[in-house]
Amino acid sequence: MTTLITKTITKICIPLVSLFSISLLLAGHNNPGGGFIGGVMFASVISLTYVVFGLKYTKSFFNPSWDKLFGIGLLLASLTAFGAIVFGHNFFRSAVEFIEIPFYGEIELASASLFDIGVYFVVIGTLLHIFKNVGEDK
Structure with a gap:
């Protein structure tokens, strides 16, 4: 049982x-x-929700398929x-492009960011799939 303060x-925190x-x-x-530490932070807040409110309550409004998120990542x-490799470069080479946004300035777009997003989804999917399976009553 958790207290009102914890809830x-x-x-x-969410x-x-x-x-x-x-x-x-x-x-x-x-x-x-x-991607790794960002994914760990997100998984920690969702697992905190599981612990405080219970798995059944959390699944009533937030029940994605974590293994699919792992696969997408x-x-x-x-x-x-x-x-x-498709573009004739070495494996894992990062491409960088700078674009100008009006009223904001120049921003950097790097293909390493896509890799980080993939790692983010892999970490979230893996950790929360494990937490959900350990927490379920069977």
Whole structure:
């Protein structure tokens, strides 16, 4: 049984940690962070929800197929790694393009970001699939 304080703090933490997770993901190819630690942060907030509110309650409004998310992430990361070969470059070579956005400035688009997103999905899918299977009553 959890207390009202625990449930309230969890409801506050869910959006904050989710946004921090995405921030880590987006900063990862140039700064500390990336797909792995961003995925761990997101999986931790979802697992906190499982622990505080229970698996049955959480599944009533949020029940994605975590193994499919793992597959999508693995496919995206693999295609990013092998995509360089299609364009005549070495395996895992990152391409970088700079684009100008009006009123914002120049931003960098790197293929390493797609790889980080794939890793992000793989980590989330793996950890939450494990947590869900361990937590289910059979």
